[in-house]
Amino acid sequence: MREMIVSELNQALHELARGFAHFLPRLIVMLILALVGWAIAYFVKVVLRSVLRLIKFDKLSENAGASQLLSKAALPSATEVLSRFVFWVAWLGVILLGVSVLGILGLQEQVAKFFLFLPRLFVAMFIMFFGLLAASFFSRAALLAAVNANVPSPRVLSLAVRSIIIVFVLSVVFEELGLAEQTMLVAFGIAFGALMLGLAIAFGMGGRDLARRFLEKKIVRDKKEENEDELSPL
Amino acid sequence: MPLNRTALWYKDAIIYQVHVRTFHDSNGDGIGDFQGLNGKLDYLQELGIDAIWLMPFFPSPLRDDGYDIADYNAVHPTYGTLDDFRKFLESAHERGIRVIIELVSNHTSDQHPWFQESRSSRDNPRRDWYVWSDTDTRYNGARIIFLDTEKSNWAWDPISKSFYWHRFFSHQPDLNYDNPAVREQMWEVMKFWLEMGVDAFRLDAVPYLVEREGTNCENLPETHEVLKELRRRLDESFPGRMLLAEANQWPADLRPYFGDGDEFHMAFHFPLMPRMFMGLKLEDRKPITEILHQTPEIPSSCQWSLFLRNHDELTLEMVTDVERDYMYDSYAESKMMRLNLGIRRRLAPLLANDRRRIELMNGMLMSLPGTPIIYYGDEIGMGDNINLGDRNGVRTPMQWSGETNGGFSTAPPERLYAPIIQDPVYGYQAVNVLRQKASEHSLINWMRTITGVRKSTGVFGRGSIEFLYPANHRILAFIRQLGNEAVLVVNNLSSSAQAVELDLRRYKGNILIEMFGKNIFPRVGDLPYLLTMGPYQFYWFRLRRI
Amino acid sequence: MAEESFLTDDFLRQLMNVGEVDILVGLPTHNNAKTVGSIVHTIQTGILRGFPRARAVIINADGGSRDGTPELVTGVSIDDARPASNLYALRTLHSISTKYANSSQPSNKVAFRTILAAAELLRAKACVVMSPESANVEPEWLSKLLGPIYHDDFDLVTPTYSRHKFEGLLITNLLYPMTRALYGVRIRETYSPEFGFSGRLGTQFLGQNIWTDATNGTGVELRFTLAAITGKFRICQSFLGEKIQIERRSADLVPALRQTVGALFSALEPDFPVWSVVAGSEPTLTNEADHGVLLEPLRINRKRLREMFSTGVAELESVFQSILSPATLAELQQIARLRDEDFRYPTELWVRTVYEFAASYQKSVISRDHIIQALAPLFRGKALTFLTENRNASAEEIENNIEGLCREFERLKPYLLQIWKSSE
Secondary structure (H helix, E strand, O other): OHHHHHHHHHHHHHHHHHHHHHHHHHHHHHHHHHHHHHHHHHHHHHHHHHHHHHOOHHHHHHHHOHHHHHHHOOOOOHHHHHHHHHHHHHHHHHHHHHHHHHOOOOHHHHHHHHHHHHHHHHHHHHHHHHHHHHHHHHHHHHHHHHHHOOOOOHHHHHHHHHHHHHHHHHHHHHHHHOOOHHHHHHHHHHHHHHOOHHHHHHHHHHOHHHHHHHHHHHHHHHOHHHHOOOOOOO | OOOOOOOOHHHHOOEEEEOHHHHOOOOOOOOOOHHHHHHOHHHHHHHOOOEEEEOOOOOOOOOOOOOOOOOOOOOOHHHOOHHHHHHHHHHHHHOOOEEEEEEEOOEOOOOOHHHHHHHHOOOOOOHHHEOEEOOOOOOOOOOOOOOOOOOOOEEEEOOOOEEEEOOOOOOOOEEOOOOHHHHHHHHHHHHHHHHHOOOEEEEEOHHHOOOOOOOOOOOOHHHHHHHHHHHHHHHHHOOOOEEEEOOOOOHHHHHHHHOOOOOOOEEEOOOHHHHHHHHHHHOOOHHHHHHHHHOOOOOOOOEEEEEOOOOOOEEOOOOOHHHHHHHHHHHOOOHHHEOOOEEOOOHHHHOOOOHHHHHHHHHHHHHOOOEEEEEOOOOOOOOOOOOOOOOHHHOOOOOOOOOHHHHOOOOOHHHOOOOOOOOOOOOOOOOOHHHHHHOOOOHHHHHHHHHHHHHOOOHHHHOEEEEEOOOOOOEEEEEEEEOOEEEEEEEEOOOOOEEEEEOOHHHOOOEEEEOOOOOEEEEOOOOOEEEEEOOOOEEEEEEEOO | OOOOOOOOHHHHHHHHHHOOOOEEEEEEEOOOHHHHHHHHHHHHHHHHHHOOOOOEEEEEEEOOOOOOHHHHHHOOOEOOOOOOOOOOOOOOEEEEEEEOOOOOOOOHHHHHHHHHHHHHHOOOOEEEEOOOOEOOOOHHHHHHHHHHHHHHOOOEEEEEEEEEOOOOHHHHHHHHHHHHHHHOEOOOOOOOOOEEEEHHHHHHHHOOOOOOOOHHHOOHHHHHHHHHHHOOOOEEEEEEEEOOEOOOOOOOHHHHHHHHHHHHHHHHHHHHHHHOOOOOOEOOEEOOOOOOEEOOOOOOOHHHHHHHHHHHHHHOHHHHHHHOOHHHHHHHHHHHOOOHHHOOOOHHHHHHHHHHHHHHHHHOOOOHHHHHHHHHHHHHHHHHHHHHHOOOOOHHHHHHHHHHHHHHHHHOHHHHHHHHHOOO
8 A cells, every 4th residue: 555655656746747847948948038028128118218218208298197197196207107017018028928939728819919909009008198298288278378368268168178189089099999999989079070169179280370370369359449458568 | 106186186185284393304403394394205105195284384473383374475484485395395296295285264473464554553454354343242152262271252452452353362363354355365375375386275263264243153154155255266266176174063063164065175074083082982883973973964076084183182172071071081181181172192192002092093094984184193103292382292393213303303402393202102212214114013014004905995085984783882884885896894992802793784795805915704695794803903894796 | 411591592692792881770571561661761861870981781681571561672772773862872871682581471580580690791890670660760769779889889789768657567577677687687678679789799699509499489689688698798778769669569468478588488598507696787888867758647458457367367277286386376366366456466476476487487397388378367467566556656656666676586586596496
């Protein structure tokens, strides 16, 4: 009896060892890959961080209003966030590559899908970011112009501008990601068609200067009588 | 070389103005004379001179450099005899040189026998030969000409106890041209010299011949009548002789002196001369073109007489106050150089002895429409002596060589009629005919060249003038044209190099031939003609279509 | 690599023909056919009277006029090719014109650059810029602006005017006190349509690299004055007369702010080494002691000013949060709630407001143009306070009030330095 257990154990151990030995190289390869991947990802992160610092990415994100969001969520600056995000994505990517090399079934397909999805994710993030930036900028521009031209309810106008742009941006993002495209598009179409200002924004998108001057001149000319009592500042 | 017998010889001539006293002394008394002048005619012929204008040489107390005449029919003894003059006249004619003499018609010296008689008593037959008055208030519309010395146009005569009229110095009483006897006498004087062979008269101070109450006593119609009469008699009896008017007036006021070709043949263009100097200093052609614009057309037989300097001060009567101040500040910093609303300096000192400027001014003199007059000594760039009184600073002895007295006279230096220029820059050792003749690039050799070029075509003497107005205002450019011949003259009035584009579209297809070197320049095409010019440079181009 | 020249071939040829000048008059125009003829005549008279012997030229930098303005300028050039004008001139006085190249719309910056380039190429000793918009230009103005440069070797002559006490509030309440406090020089009109400058100063300014920078292009005249100050050039002021514009530009507050305050703020960063060490201010030499103030009553819409101030403070809160300190913003909101009769924008608060705006501008907390626009309603509030406080004031009292404002700016300068440095 004792010998049987011992031999079974031996065999089991043997099998384990063999399996282990079989698996070990791959594990080691994966670990090496992970290490290399970490190194690459770290390098990419550092480079990206420098580039972002160079282009003053933080300031851009401040203008976009993204920084405020980040600080509310107790997250570090936009540069840091993006760099770290890219780091993790890169590392994950390398690891997944390694995993697919190891030949674990089922995962390969998912990995492929993942890598296909990645560029679109980046584009969507890109669009989102700059869309937020534009929304913030134009809504503020509209606010200032309205206030200085003594147009009633300037904040409403500003909000309207911001909403239109964000809705537009979101619809593009969703389309890019391939999620509920139709719904978003329809929603946007309604909003776009409903508000007359939407036209002005599209107009303003292409000819920002013209739109601003047009607005100011148009509104100011109608109120010429009021200006008789105005002083000249210079 | 025989005389040029064309009727309008004065249009092609180059005139040399000289006072016999200053030129050459043959008898060692320190004063130039006719024999001396006679001996220098070859020099003048080589220079390219066609006519000599002699300053007054009649007997005179010489209180106004000979313009105060005491005898109209003789030669002042210090200059020689009538016979010397005749000989000189003949020699000149032999060399193709005509002689123009001064006829001071407006006034005489108070030493003239006529005045001596006139003042002796109120009943004297010659009383009316001069203008007398019991008061000095008549004709008070007339200005005073010699502002620096005279306070009034009337002078008191203690002998006949009345005032006599004098537009110039008080010792130069005006003749009364309302008196037919005076007019007849003047003609007799002219006849005397014309018969001897004199070719022309320069009539001095003609605007002032006649005076009338309530006028400024200048340029009156009666004066023109007198002059036309003289001209008529001249043409009748002595065709081919010439009358030259000295009238310091605006061009519009000068025009009547040409009449319809029945008064003077020539007149001095006084207003142009200061403007040439002004244009040079301003580096702007505007003063020059403007005055020539205001210059009226004259009858085809008439001619303007152009000059850079003469025996008088560079007159600034015919310019505005702003212009006069500018000229004083630019050319006569020292008050001593100023006299009677003018500047009493010679050409070379005025141009700071700058050879290029001297050439440019002579170039303009020779190419603007009119007959050029060279003042003696300016052809070698003589200097002046402003310390000599009145205008004598520009009437110093001619500098012939580096010998004692500049080769002018063998007399001891103290006996010269005026001291010779001696400073290191303009003195006779530095500036003299002998030295310059030996030097290839001297001023006098250049003058000989330019007179030669001028005479190579009739365009300069007789042609029309059309100004070009290039945008660069420092360039004075014009076209002289006579029949088929056309010459383009371009002058750079600036002290710095300039580029100029000329609109020569009308002359498209012409090749430009530079007249001094005779080299061909590019042909005129469709584009503006570009010329680049050095400081004070000028070009004369013959326009030739081949 | 050679940058494409902004001077056209034709203009260069014209400059070549003009040659060296002693005096250059720059005249930027755009559709000024109604007034340009008389302005040019006045300029010519002024030059011929004041500087009869000087070589002079009038350079018209035109921004593409459609009404024949350039021809009106060149047509009265005084030279021998044209029929005699009724002005007597010793020399040619060219009037040349150029349409500044590669531009489709008028730009003061390009016009000024063209004038500076011409001044350098023609080696002009004394220059002056005139404006076709000033209605009461006199020939003497030329002597007043050029004289100190031509005869006394000054480099910049700024004008002073006699104005109505309530005109030009942007200058008296912001530009003048701030420039004075920061740069230490008391120049009343740092931004004016006409001013004189020396060839030296012009060449130096032409060499600066603000010309190709799009954002820094506005308000080039103000930058010019500041460049003269920082470059330690000799500056003086000259009284011209009343300031009368052809068109009253009353409602153009925002463009005015851009041209002046925007330019000033954008100059603060590069000029920091200069103004950070200056304390107090020095008076500037002026040729006539008192420029006078006109006191007639003027009808002004105070209610509108009050409204726009309050609306601005309310509606732009989110924008102000980025620009102002919390304390300042709170105070502003407080005074916005005051009743009309009690409304007052305290001097100290105004100075702090302006300084905080300047610091925020430097840090670009939001788009810089938006910062400038946000200042407009606040300025209106200050203007209203000025009007109220000086309603019945005499000329002397007003001057004293302005002087007080200046001193407040000077006193709080350390505050600006403090908030400025906090960004570095």
